[in-house]
Amino acid sequence: MDYTISAPPHIKSKFSFRSINRAKILALIPVSLASVYFFGIPALEIILVAVLAAVATEYGIQRIFKKKVTIMDGHAALIGLMFALLTPPEAPIWIPIFGAFFAITIGKHAFGGIGSYVFNPVLVSWVFVRSAWGGFMTPMSIPNLGQLSDLVLENGAGLLVDVSPILLLGGVYLIYKKYIEWRVPLVFALTVFFFNQTVAFFSAVMSLIQEGVLNPLMYLATMFIFLEVTDELSYVMVGIVFFGILFLATDTPTSPVTKNGRLIYGFACGLLVSIYGYFGNYVDGTLYGIFLANAIAAYIETKTLPAMFGHESLLESSYRRIMKRIPSSLKFEVISDE
Amino acid sequence: MSESNKDTVVVIGKLVLISVIAALLLAITYIPTQAQLERNIMAAQEAILGELVPGAENFDPVEGPANVDGEREILYYRALDGSGNIIGYAFFQQQTGYGGPIMVAGAVDASFSTVLGMDVLRHEETPGLGARITTPAFQNQFDGAPVQQLALRSGGGSIDSITGATVSAQAVVTALNTKINQIKTAEA
Amino acid sequence: MSTTTTFLIESMAILGGLGLAVGLMLIFASKKFKVETNPLVEEIISVLPGVNCGACGYAGCSDFAERVVNENAPITGCPVGGFDVAKEIGGIMGQEVAEGEKQYPFIKCHGGLNCVDRFEYVGFEDCKAVMMLSDGEKGCSYGCMGRGTCVRACPFDALYIGDDRLPQVNKYLCTSCGLCITSCPNDVLAFAKESEKIHVRCVSHDKGKAVKEVCTVGCIGCKICEKNCPEQAITVTDFLAVIDQDKCTACGICVEKCPQNTIEAR
Amino acid sequence: MESKRLKTIPEKVVIPLKQHNGVACKPLVKKGDQVLIGQKIGESVSYYSSDVHSSVCGEVTGIEEAPNPNGNKVLSVVIKTTESEETVAFVPKKHPSQKELITIMQDAGIVEHYGAPTHTVLKPEGKKIDLVLINATASEWIGGKYATPKEYASQMMDALKLLMKASGAVKGAIIVRKDDEDSIEAFEGVKVDGKALRVAPLLGTRRLGHYFKDQGSNVVVASQERVLGRNILNFFTYNVTGRKVALGCNPTDVGVAVCGVKSAKALYDAVHEGKPYYETVISMEGAVNCPELMLVRIGTPFKDIVRECTFNGEIGKIIANGVITGIAQYTDEVPVTKGTTRITLLTKEQVLRDESLDCTHCARCVDACPVSLLPTRLHVLAEQGRFDECRKMHIQFCIECGRCSFACPSKIHILQLIRYAKNAIEQAYEDDTPKESPNLKLGCCGGE
Amino acid sequence: MEKALLAIFLEGVFIKNFLIIQFLGLCSFVGVTKDVKSAAGMAGAVVFVMALAATASYMIYTYILVPTTMTFLDLISFIVVIAALVQLVEFVVRKNIPALYRSLGIYLPLITTNCAVLGVVMLNVQSEYNFIQSVVFGISAGIGFTIVMLMMSAIRERSSFVRTPSSIKGLPLAFLIATMLSLAFVNYFWVIPI
Amino acid sequence: MDAFSEFIRGITRDNPILGLVLGLCPALAVTTSVENAIGMSVATAFVLVCSNVFISTLRKQIPSAVRLPIFIIIIATFVSIIRMVMEAYVPSMHAALGIFIPLIVVNCIIIGRAEAYASKNNVFFSFVDALGIAAGFLLVLVLIGGIREILGTGQIVAFGYTLLSLPINPAVTTMIMPPGAFLTIGIIMAVVNYQRAKKRAKGG
């Protein structure tokens, strides 16, 4: 047994499931700390209890079914933490316990564990808990804040995660560092942005019509609304939406694997979230919307598989037409050492 | 060929025979059950009216104008005591809830100040959520509730809504309010 | 006529009329769109296990059913269904079947931990995958590599790799489909009947010295068993003992005599 | 860096009789025979075969199946060496004709390092070659190794002319790597037919055709990014010439012959120095203290080379060629062959032993794949033995570049599984040559 | 009852989705959703039969049963008509599109006993829809059925690439997925104001 | 063939829900409470028994070409009868089961049994088979209904009696909503599968 043999390649990238989970947890630490600061001890309790419950459940299940114990990969802890952040601070303490338990058992392991689940375990659990005990999951309290703007410190009713949108931008850093894939969050964010700005645009046009304005320049000028932070847009600038875009929609097992599929999925997320948000609110809307998008992800995937022999989809042929213009030497980019 | 034609006739004959027997059986069941059904409805309405206005001896239906077919719809009932005095008004009203129409029965006293009671006849609400409008806990709130207070607590009234089912509770309250106002106008 | 009687007759007329119409339509359609099918095929499909494993040698259960009806494929052809299914198919086809003895895969190598490894392997856990990178991980190029290609080939979860790094068969789950046997790149597996008690658990044709270097339980071709067998059931060819199961009486002498403990009674 | 000859002569050499794709050579010696350096010991038996020469003086101790760097055992001549340096002269004809050049190549055993005998690349049956390329992008270390840079450049130019003559092509080019400044400097101003050449950058649609016209010459030197992978020849050809070569076809199908620097140099040596292909330059990589280039005799067991280097730590993995596509060896007895460009050594600590986790559908492999396959699907289908579905998902088009395996955070052995499935498919379907790539639309064999 | 067509439509497709909220047609839902192709075929067949059945039953109900006050014969006449229709379709498909017949195989006759088809018909009667409303309801129920069949089958197809515990593989997994689809629909679509 | 084992088979191996996986719609739709589950099972049992007996009596007379239409007419007749009777005499139960009473017609169990059993066996065994299947149906429905009701409302109330109540407060409302039905049956099936696999591996 002198040497090791294995198939090539003999080196692998530094990313691992574990490092990705750890990075995500790290990125969520700032907002967790802020929520403890503003909501006080209940928030701390919820976070600790949810993480502990998730890890303990994972350990228990893996022991009972005689599987390898994988609590050290950080996935269970991440699920627990994410559930906790989606809980309102005044929820009774058994809510995060049950939520973490349900997420790990039904959401994760019933489907087969890491990578095998089709629905984000956090969302599975959250939606179940929300529909079972709606009253406890409705955000009530308003964190006691100073005069900071909404984007830095959210001044509305909230779940723990709603404390501060800006503190969630660690997720953007993770995208930059390639811990998180970029297509879904980008298209998601753009869709939400344009949906709301378009709504604002149309309502502005409608009000002009009602006022009987005839000057076409006035109508043209409403285009500038796309550059403003409209009321509609400001409803979206809340922690939960940022969290959904950066951390929930980007959960890889629940999004399509094809490149085009991911673009469509991001669009679907954005649309579903915006529609719900338009009629209802963005707290439920973000979570229900992404959950529903999870359900159609598989279908998107089957429809965006690489084309069959000799056939090309519309999307691909236009893609190819664009690619033709790009210098061919750029296409086979050399693998660099990251 | 003629053999198979004969077969065909037999087959179809048997099919028709079975159909006819089925029809006979059904018709025979239909006649008594239909009669029972009509009795059920009458009894249910009477029972409910009686429950809502316990002291009433008699219910006098007030009918609306005749429609094209010459039928008159019963708008509400005057509840009369033994001596023929009006002690209240009872009514049925349909209102759209969360899952579909809700048929509410209600009664109000003669001075339109106090609700005498409320009951739900038919509904399609979610079991466990909206369906709780049929529970005594919800319905008892209406017994003797002042008409001015007839609104959900969130709307400044005295009625507690059901967790997770505001729409259903609101529908019941709206039904009562609408009809009471209607009767008040009609009687004034 | 009373209203009740009218009512009854009317209802009978309506439903009778409907029945007539439907009947006529169906009869017409069934003649117009007639397609010949063999109901026997459907019946056989319904008794087959429906795993579509192809162990019968045909393209799935329905193909097998069709062949049984149309091409006289053997009614005992489904190894998964075994005797029970064969009997049912026999019932449908009007044939008799006699029950044969059940066979299970037998692991002809006892190397496992007793056999040295030549290198450390990191990669896809599969014997064929190892074979693609080298000519096997074990010192003995004939033996079981214990990476479980057979385990993954079994559609019924009947195999698992035991603590000795050799595959084990769960008899209750095994359906004798033989897929594991064809999957093994080293031909380590073979069917053996329950009644066959004595087995040589080695497949190495290497010379005794070479075997001894790598494996403590391999057959070294010393012929002691051949000499001691009272029934002359054992012959050593090409440095490997082979037992003729027809002659073997399971006396167990060879088991005792084998210096390498290669022969086993079970 | 100077390339230096291995200090000691190995005790024995193992010379495989098949160091090329095609038919194995027939041994010309038998056990007990004495052989000299450069003596032909294996003779080609068909056009798709190339001769094998002894690299040492000594006695043949056996002709047996011996471990080969490709992982299998191959019939090889084992020679016990003596100190003598007696050489058999290889006298090529002066000013050979096209036909004679082809014969010289086969006689001198010149083989591309990826396997094809060079003469079959230049003169493929039934196809006409109009352009010869020397790909110097993969091996920048060769610049200045055989000689000084300028000498190297002029040798390559000579080799290119020989190659063009052998193939009958009118045009030829040497492609160097864009960031390989040594080579670019060496080739800058090389004179061809009295005209000084400039190294032309290949950019966008400015491919070779443009520079042939621009420089008014039939021979150019161009620079180009490096492409990695198994079917890189096709991409290389496409990038350089714009001619599309379907996966499963060869550049020769579109009239292009692609040769490597090593075979070009070997051809130069054979024609001008009378030396058949029995020595080659390899580099040492990985845990080696001083990565060095070495001129080694073909057939030298790895252990003799390894012994001459120093290491940081205990050797855990010996890889023939590089870390991305190289093959790990279970023994250090394997010999250097004409296909060996490099020996990579990893210490026990450097060896990856990560356990494969379940696929998380993170799609990093999908993003990494240069031919737009879905490795995330392929590896599962391969593992589950669903090979038919693998075919439906175009597994044949995988160029085995290994980027997917590299990228996978779950450390799944994707490429290995893909090869596993391809192997099974090859066995199940005799002729499974892909004719057209669905994703890249590289066209058919011979088609534009 | 007067009801906007859009409301009927949205209700039929989403809010009261036949499969995952009303529990109509579950047998085919768990039986024929192992791959997208056959799910699509089955859904197509169901939608087709639904449309035919809704029309035919509306005619029978309005022009035969109501005038003769024989409404108590509704169930039996509807089911006979549906059965006949399905068998007719089966004959035609088997003769003219054998490929489709082979892939749908035993499921065509199953449509007869598919709750969704009879469900549309009975709900039409129960809700006292007029002809246009009946047709819109039938179509929307069909679309809702198809959407969920496709979602379900795509998810189940994908599930064959992952490691589901063996005792959950198959039907239990199908029900777990249905749980999630149901949770998603129930919670999401109630926001649509109608 | 003995009657008792035929009966038991309907509960175990040929259990309509867990074994044959037929008739799922009513099994999920009406099991919001034990009471509804019992009501539904009884109605189904009535139709199942009557149609099985009727069909096996007539089995020699039924021409195979129009077998299915005739079965359906027979079944639909009994369903219509039970529907009218329930509407008249137990109106509240009728209202609770709603559209699923007429849908008994298309309950795959009934037509399946007619096809697979009653048309091939004599009256007595058809009767026993129907009883067994009906019992199996009842048991599973009551199990699902029980789980959903106790978790979903915190108590089990049937026919005016509180059979069981839990100190769970507040109850898991989702369990009596549609997702709860799928979740319950999914988990029940998984447990059954797990037990079966375990038994099989041990040679049972």
Ligand SMILES: Cc1cc2nc3c(=O)[nH]c(=O)nc-3n(C[C@H](O)[C@H](O)[C@H](O)COP(=O)(O)O)c2cc1C
């Ligand atoms: C805000 C933030 C910044 C991070 N910055 C880096 C970084 O610059 N480089 C990096 O490799 N990982 C970064 N990470 C990820 C983790 O710190 C860490 O790399 C990971 O847990 C383990 O990575 P390893 O596999 O390289 O050890 C960052 C994470 C967060 C939340």
Ligand SMILES: Cc1cc2nc3c(=O)[nH]c(=O)nc-3n(C[C@H](O)[C@H](O)[C@H](O)COP(=O)(O)O)c2cc1C
């Ligand atoms: C991810 C990865 C990518 C690599 N890409 C390149 C590359 O683009 N170019 C390169 O010269 N070497 C690359 N290498 C190193 C090669 O594997 C090889 O060892 C080295 O390039 C020498 O190859 P050569 O002899 O063909 O020049 C890469 C290594 C890794 C780990």
Ligand SMILES: Cc1cc2nc3c(=O)[nH]c(=O)nc-3n(C[C@H](O)[C@H](O)[C@H](O)COP(=O)(O)O)c2cc1C
């Ligand atoms: C002309 C030419 C042809 C090549 N053909 C192959 C080939 O067929 N297979 C292959 O694995 N690599 C081929 N290569 C790639 C290089 O040989 C590469 O350096 C070698 O495989 C080791 O590289 P690595 O260090 O990146 O693993 C070819 C390179 C050149 C220049």
Ligand SMILES: Cc1cc2nc3c(=O)[nH]c(=O)nc-3n(C[C@H](O)[C@H](O)[C@H](O)CO)c2cc1C
């Ligand atoms: C599955 C589900 C069922 C619901 N059922 C009802 C209901 O029956 N009655 C009601 O008023 N609201 C119902 N709602 C709406 C909701 O719980 C509640 O009305 C709002 O949260 C506050 O008005 C339901 C919501 C969901 C998700």
Ligand code: SF4
């Ligand atoms: S028996 Fe064969 S397939 Fe099974 S583990 Fe051993 S070598 Fe592998």
Ligand code: SF4
């Ligand atoms: S152990 Fe072998 S023979 Fe038995 S069922 Fe499994 S694959 Fe078939």
Ligand code: SF4
């Ligand atoms: S599948 Fe993997 S090895 Fe094959 S071409 Fe794509 S990335 Fe390279």
Ligand code: SF4
């Ligand atoms: S990179 Fe690995 S984990 Fe990610 S999708 Fe590909 S195979 Fe799966």
Ligand code: FES
């Ligand atoms: S019971 Fe509804 S489709 Fe079978």
